[in-house]
Each structure stands twice: as C-alpha cells, then as structure tokens.
Amino acid sequence: MASKLSRRDFLKTSALGVGALSVGAVGRGARAQTPTIRCGVVTSLSGANRFGGNLTRRGYDLWAEEINKLGGIDIGGTRYKVEMSYGDAQSNPASGASAAERLIVQEEVDVIFGPYTSGVTLAVQPICNKYRVPMISGSAESPKVWVDKPPFNFGMIPAVDLSSGKSLGVIADSVSPRPESVGVVGVNEPFSDDTAKGFRDGAEPAELELTGFELFPAKADVTPVVTKLKSQNPDIVAVGGHEEVLINFVKAAKSLGYRPKAMVMHYGITAPAFADQLGADANGVMGISLWTPGVPYSDDLFGSAADYDKLSYARWGSHPDYTEAACSASGLVLQDAAARMGKAPPWNRSDREALAKAIEATDIETFYGPVAFETKGDHFHNNTRPVPVVVQITDGKVVPVAPADAAEGDIVYPLPAWS
Amino acid sequence: MDLFLQALANGVLIGGILACLTIGFQLTFGVLHVIDFAVGGWVMLGGYAGYWALTLLGLDPFISLPLVAVVFALVGRALGPLIYHVRTSRYARPDLMALALTFGIFIFMRGGALWLWSFNSRNVDTAIAGPAIQLGPVALPVLRVVAFAAAAALSLAVFLFLYRTRFGLAVRAVAQSRENAGLMGVDVPRLSAQVYAVYTGLTAGVGVLLATIYSVNPDVGVRYTLFAFFVAVLAGLGSVGGVLVAGLFLGVVESLVAIYVGISYSHLVIFGALYAVLLISPQGILRRGL
Structure with a gap:
C-alpha cells in the first residue's frame, strides 16, 4: 500500500504551513506593536x-x-x-x-x-x-x-591602574601618623603590572615618597624582593600580584621578620583562599574594593x-x-x-x-x-568617579576600613610585629 | 654591606635546598640514563602530600616529611621498572621514548593535582615558622635554616649511602658501566628501580620543605623542573658532587642579581653563567661524573 499525498491533504498541509507562517508574522507584528x-x-x-x-x-x-x-x-x-x-x-x-x-x-x-x-x-x-x-x-x-x-x-x-593609585591616597588620609613613603612591587604580567604601575603613579598625588618600584617574573622567588624592600623600609608596601604571589610575599616577609606599617595588595586578598591559607598571618593586609x-x-x-x-x-x-x-x-x-x-x-x-x-x-x-564616563585620554569611556574602598583582613574577614564614610571597622595602622 | 650579607644568606639557604632537590635527579640520570621531566611534579606532589598530612592528619610537615618520603619511594619503586623497561627497550630511540614517558607522567601529575586540589595555592604551615634569628645585620629565617639543615641531612645521607655502602658501590658501578656492573653480578633492573625509588622519595621530601617555605599549586612543578635542569647541567649531568656547588651557585647568583641588578635579569645572568661554564668546562663545574 503505497502512501500517496492526495490533493486534499496537500491543501490541508499547505494551509497549516501558511497559517504557521502567518502566526509568526503576527507574532513579530505584535512585538512591533508593544516594543521592548x-x-x-x-x-x-x-x-x-x-x-x-x-x-x-x-x-x-x-x-x-x-x-x-x-x-x-x-x-x-x-x-x-x-x-x-x-x-x-x-x-x-x-x-x-x-x-x-x-x-x-x-x-x-x-x-x-x-x-x-x-x-x-x-x-x-x-x-x-x-x-x-x-x-x-x-x-x-x-x-x-x-x-x-x-x-x-x-x-x-x-581601571585597575586608577583604583590602585587612588587607594594610596585613601589610606594615607585615613591613618595617623600620616605615612610618608611607599615601596611598590608587582608581577610582570597583565593586570598585575597595571596594578603596580597604578600604585607607582598614585604615590605622588597621595604625597608619598616612592622608595622603589620593581616588577618581577611571576615564578620568581620573592625573598630578594622583600629583602630589598626591608632595606628601603617604606611605611607602606604595595604589591600588584595574584593570589599565589601574595601568599608567598606575606610568608617571605614574615620569615625575614619584616612587617611594614601597612601592606596593601589589590583584589587577590578578597579571594577566600588568601585568608584561608595564611590564617592569622593574613590579618592586617589591606586590599581594594570598588563598592561595599x-x-x-x-x-x-x-x-x-x-x-x-x-x-x-x-x-x-x-x-x-x-x-x-x-x-x-x-x-x-x-x-x-x-x-x-x-x-x-x-x-x-x-x-x-x-x-x-x-x-x-x-x-x-x-x-x-x-x-x-571620561571623554578623552587613556581612560576614554571608563567611569573613573568611584572612590576605592580600602578593606583590611581582620580576624580572617574582609572588613571595609576607609574612607570613613564607608568604613565598617577600625583601620589597623601601623601593623603590629609578627606574632 | 648589610644588604649584601643578607642576600648571600638568602641565596645559600635556598641554594642548599635546590641542590638537594637535584641530587635524586642526577642519580636517576647516572643510573637509568633518563632525564626525568617529572622532577618538578614529584616536588609538587610532595608538597601536596605535606598539605594533606597537615590538614587531614594534623601532622607538622617536618614530622610528616619522612612519611611522605617513604610513601613516594614506594610509588617510585613501583614505577621504576616501567621507566627502566622503556629506557632499555630494543625499539628505536629509547632515550627519547623515556623522555616522552616522563613528560607524560608530569602532565598526568599536574592534571591529577588540578582535579584533586584545584587551582588555588595551598599553604603548608609549620610550628617552626617563627621569627628570624638575628645574626648581626643578617636575619636568618628559622624555617629556612631548619629546611636547609633538613636538606643538608638528606644530601649527607645520600652521599653516605653512595660512598659507604655496598649498595652505593653497586649504584656507582652501574653509573659507570651498566654492562660491566651486570657482568659483576649486579641486578641492574632491580637496582635501577631502587634508585628511582630513592629519587622520588628524596624529591617529594624536598617538595614538603619547599611547600612550607613558599606555597604549592599545580603549576609550581615547571619552576622546579627548570631549577633541576639548570643545576644538573651546571654540575655536569650525572655528577652528584657538582650538584652541591651548582645549587649554591644558583641560589647565591639569583639572590645577588635580584637585589643589585634587578630580579627581571636573574635568569639572564644565570643562563649566561651556564653557557659560560658549558663553554669552559662542558663536563660540568667539577669536571667529574658520579
């Protein structure tokens, strides 16, 4: 019994197809009537x-x-x-x-x-x-x-270069006695180097003397970097890096018995792994958030x-x-x-x-x-208005500490010696 | 001058640990004639084993270190015959096949670590991580001093084992001539597997030390493979004695260059020194083998 499409079936099927197309057209027309x-x-x-x-x-x-x-x-x-x-x-x-x-x-x-x-x-x-x-x-x-x-x-x-730079001014204006110098280091890789350059460029507007600026390879031992910073002894140490480098940096600083008055890092410290892995040694480290x-x-x-x-x-x-x-x-x-x-x-x-x-x-x-949004310069179409909120790890938690109108806790400065 | 002394101390302490890391690598090359790409992988897994011992069993890494070394030695003992089999295969280019095999093992280790511990860096804390010992102007980190001492003890143990035991004599004999050692009654396949076990145990033990000083994540292996290669080539492939000199040299040069020239130039200077040594003394820094 061979299947055969009758004239009636053909017309029915065609009518359904045309109908479906019409519904689609009506749908588009309907959307046009109540535009979204x-x-x-x-x-x-x-x-x-x-x-x-x-x-x-x-x-x-x-x-x-x-x-x-x-x-x-x-x-x-x-x-x-x-x-x-x-x-x-x-x-x-x-x-x-x-x-x-x-x-x-x-x-x-x-x-x-x-x-x-x-x-x-x-x-x-x-x-x-x-x-x-x-x-x-x-x-x-x-x-x-x-x-x-x-x-x-x-x-x-x-952009990260702006927020990191502004954060130094926020810290300097929020603590007493006012810090006088900053040493900046960062990993020589995208984002981290922008962060470090932002810290470097933010030193002058924050009225801080830049004691040194150095970028280092991502896989380098940070001990010499910390040794050098220790000899320069700035009030604030600012680090641009990702989580692994930041953890190693804190460990190296502790092993050399070096505790600057403030240690600020960008973003990585708000990752739960940072405080989890460093435990009490993470306390006091500052970071930056753009909103709380x-x-x-x-x-x-x-x-x-x-x-x-x-x-x-x-x-x-x-x-x-x-x-x-x-x-x-x-x-x-x-x-x-x-x-x-x-x-x-x-x-x-x-x-x-x-x-x-x-x-x-x-x-x-x-x-x-x-x-x-900026309409000229290197930050064209970037919203540069927000003031960074400085956060600090306190008892393993990330707490906003500056500026004063965003603070939810007291800023710890200068940092106590390593326990 | 104070900064110079501090840089020197930093370099010696870390160089000693890197030397210990390379001793096993050299032994394996000397006996099995295998350049083990997985050396950084054993370091990385050793670090994670120390992390697990700390978080799951509550063992301080300096207590778990011998345990980790033994466990990894057993793993190495199981893997050794396979490495030996591939290296002594009658098929074409067994040297390259062995290289590819260890490279594959390394990739497998990294993938396994990613699966087990994810990308996050892990810190291996220890009770020894106290304040630095102040020796005049030089701060000696207690942890690094103890890790250096542990690495030195491990290195000494390997030297005593090599030069004061009959087994060590057999190892040196195989390193000099596999055929002649076999003719003298040395069970070369068995001894090769045992040497591989010593290597994996020692390297994983060093991995525990390095994880306490730094941190560990699945990507750290590449860095330590690079260090091991550098130290081994500078020492002369197969030379265990030269490793100590080369390791300390690497540590001190890296530290001094980082402070006085710039850390970005460390590898440039180090590899420059390596090429110079290879030109002047292609057999390695001490001009002698195992």
Whole structure:
C-alpha cells in the first residue's frame, strides 16, 4: 500500500504551513506593536571564569527584574519593558566575540551588557563597533580596554591602574601618623603590572615618597624582593600580584621578620583562599574594593547601597560584591541614557548611535556611586568617579576600613610585629 | 654591606635546598640514563602530600616529611621498572621514548593535582615558622635554616649511602658501566628501580620543605623542573658532587642579581653563567661524573 499525498491533504498541509507562517508574522507584528528594549548579555557562563561570569549575570538580571516590576524604562512618559538575551563567552575571547555577533545579528539586541573579563571585553568591543551597538561593561578592569578609545564601549569600574593609585591616597588620609613613603612591587604580567604601575603613579598625588618600584617574573622567588624592600623600609608596601604571589610575599616577609606599617595588595586578598591559607598571618593586609554595602550612595530604583545588598541577598542568597553592584548599575545607566535620548524602541542603527552619545553624556549618582564616563585620554569611556574602598583582613574577614564614610571597622595602622 | 650579607644568606639557604632537590635527579640520570621531566611534579606532589598530612592528619610537615618520603619511594619503586623497561627497550630511540614517558607522567601529575586540589595555592604551615634569628645585620629565617639543615641531612645521607655502602658501590658501578656492573653480578633492573625509588622519595621530601617555605599549586612543578635542569647541567649531568656547588651557585647568583641588578635579569645572568661554564668546562663545574 503505497502512501500517496492526495490533493486534499496537500491543501490541508499547505494551509497549516501558511497559517504557521502567518502566526509568526503576527507574532513579530505584535512585538512591533508593544516594543521592548532588547538587551544582550555576553558573559562567561561556563569555563574557568564561570563564577565571575555568573556574578555579572546576576547583577544585570537583578536590574532587569526590578525595572520590569515598574513596567520598564520610562521614555517620554511610556514604559518599555526590557528583554534579556544571553550569550555564553565560555571564558574564551573568541567565543565571546561569536556570542556577541549572534546576539546582535540574530537576536537583534539594542544594547549589550559586557563580559566578566577584560580579555573577552577586548574581543567583543570590535563587534559592537562594527554593528554600532552600545556596550555597557560592568566588570572589565584592565586599562588596556580603554586606551584605544572604544566608541561604543563604556566601563563602570575604574581601571585597575586608577583604583590602585587612588587607594594610596585613601589610606594615607585615613591613618595617623600620616605615612610618608611607599615601596611598590608587582608581577610582570597583565593586570598585575597595571596594578603596580597604578600604585607607582598614585604615590605622588597621595604625597608619598616612592622608595622603589620593581616588577618581577611571576615564578620568581620573592625573598630578594622583600629583602630589598626591608632595606628601603617604606611605611607602606604595595604589591600588584595574584593570589599565589601574595601568599608567598606575606610568608617571605614574615620569615625575614619584616612587617611594614601597612601592606596593601589589590583584589587577590578578597579571594577566600588568601585568608584561608595564611590564617592569622593574613590579618592586617589591606586590599581594594570598588563598592561595599556601606557606601553612602542611593538612587530611585534600588534605594541605598544597603538596600541593594538586602535585595540582592533576598534574590540570590549571597551578598553582592562590587562586580554585581556595577553590573546592576549598568542598567541604571541605560535607563538614564534612553530617557534622555527620548526615542521609543525599536531602535535602528542611527538610534543606537544616538544612544551611545547619550551614554557618553551620563552624569548620575547610583547606589553603586557616581557614574560619568571620561571623554578623552587613556581612560576614554571608563567611569573613573568611584572612590576605592580600602578593606583590611581582620580576624580572617574582609572588613571595609576607609574612607570613613564607608568604613565598617577600625583601620589597623601601623601593623603590629609578627606574632 | 648589610644588604649584601643578607642576600648571600638568602641565596645559600635556598641554594642548599635546590641542590638537594637535584641530587635524586642526577642519580636517576647516572643510573637509568633518563632525564626525568617529572622532577618538578614529584616536588609538587610532595608538597601536596605535606598539605594533606597537615590538614587531614594534623601532622607538622617536618614530622610528616619522612612519611611522605617513604610513601613516594614506594610509588617510585613501583614505577621504576616501567621507566627502566622503556629506557632499555630494543625499539628505536629509547632515550627519547623515556623522555616522552616522563613528560607524560608530569602532565598526568599536574592534571591529577588540578582535579584533586584545584587551582588555588595551598599553604603548608609549620610550628617552626617563627621569627628570624638575628645574626648581626643578617636575619636568618628559622624555617629556612631548619629546611636547609633538613636538606643538608638528606644530601649527607645520600652521599653516605653512595660512598659507604655496598649498595652505593653497586649504584656507582652501574653509573659507570651498566654492562660491566651486570657482568659483576649486579641486578641492574632491580637496582635501577631502587634508585628511582630513592629519587622520588628524596624529591617529594624536598617538595614538603619547599611547600612550607613558599606555597604549592599545580603549576609550581615547571619552576622546579627548570631549577633541576639548570643545576644538573651546571654540575655536569650525572655528577652528584657538582650538584652541591651548582645549587649554591644558583641560589647565591639569583639572590645577588635580584637585589643589585634587578630580579627581571636573574635568569639572564644565570643562563649566561651556564653557557659560560658549558663553554669552559662542558663536563660540568667539577669536571667529574658520579
């Protein structure tokens, strides 16, 4: 019994197919009638950086949920909901670039929220330039992202060279007697060298004498470095490095009986492994954070920094760090710029260019802190306003200690001798 | 002058430990004629064994060190026949096959460490990590002094074993001529496996010491493989005596260059010295073998 398609079946099938296509057309038409603002998130949801990548997603999503509860972004008196699409960068710059292209070309996103790492951000940046899609990066921290003056990328977190430099001034102004000198060392590798150079360049504005500056290979024995610092005896020792180097540095300093009045390191000390592995020897080491729930800022959507902390904890079950906060604040930047641009979605190429111009002109205060992007220089489109919060390890916990309006504990200075 | 003395002390203390690290490597080369790429891997695993002994059993690394050495010696004893078999294979280029095998073992070790302990650095704390002993202007870290003493004791034990025992005599005989030693009644395959066991035990023991001074993570192995290669080539491949001189030389030069020239130039100067020694004395610093 051979199967044969009758004329009636053919017509039925054709009618169904045409009907399905029509439904699709109606769907697109319907979306056109109630337009949304389409946001793409390119971040590392898998691979080595998935932990940080998911933090960025949490930050972006929390903003989207909160603004949609209000009905969406207010543009000219009408509210437009935001619709999130995700692209997994897989902790790999090339995959990040592909994900961005897919979001822009296939998902037709109007704006992109940027990746977790600077490496992926650098790969996604040219894609945004090509399609004229603004990107707000809630996490990229390398100054290398901004030196080429990316026209469509905007960074929420001050580049690491700026934040490390500013931190010296914050420390110097927060302790008594005021420190007079700083010795800077760092690992000669991307990010760590930027950090060390930031410390070096921050010495003069902080009115500290720079007793020495040295970069060393990542796998070097740090004992000679510590020996040299000991002979120079600066009040503050600033180290740019990753977790392994920081642990070895503290161990070498202790073994030589050398305890400067203050020891400041960037980021690595907030990794749980640092305090876990060093135990009591980690106490007193200072580090830098760009935001804590204690900072004195607020906005209309999230309320105060403390309110944001509570909201994020209720939503995700863990307290947010500065990366999550900066990512949520990225949404606030989009809100503000879209309102100022005043053009209802859907947005075409020239609308997106106008949106980028509006983002460039941002000057707002959020729960995360002030946001305004540089329009010239080596930190082009980087938000350089936030003042770093100095944290210190106290009884194994990371406690904000300066500036005074963000402090949750007393700064220990000068450090006591090794126990 | 104070800084110079401090740099010298730092260099001697760490150089002594690096020398001890290379002794086993040299023995293995002398007897098995294998350049063991996995030497840094044994150091790394020894460090992690010390970490586990501390965190799981509560044993101070200086107490667990002999235990770690014995356990790794047993592992080496089990692995030794395989290394010997590959090295003495009748197939083409057994020397390269052995090199590839140890390289594979090294990769396997690193992968295993990543799986077991992740990327995070681990600190191996010890009760000995007290304040430095102040000798005039020079601060001698207690931990490094004790680690140096332990390394020196291990090195001395190996020397006594080599030059004061019949077994040591057999080892030196095999190093000089495997065929003749075999003809004199030495069980060469068995002895080779035993030497490999001494090497793995000794190297893992040094790994415990290095983990207490620094920290340990899956990537530290490459650094120690590099050190072992440098010391071994400077000493003359197979020369155990030269290792002591070369290890101290490496430690002191690295320390002095780091302080007076710049730490970024350490490896440049060290390798410059290595090439100079190879040109002047290709047999190594002491111009003699095992």
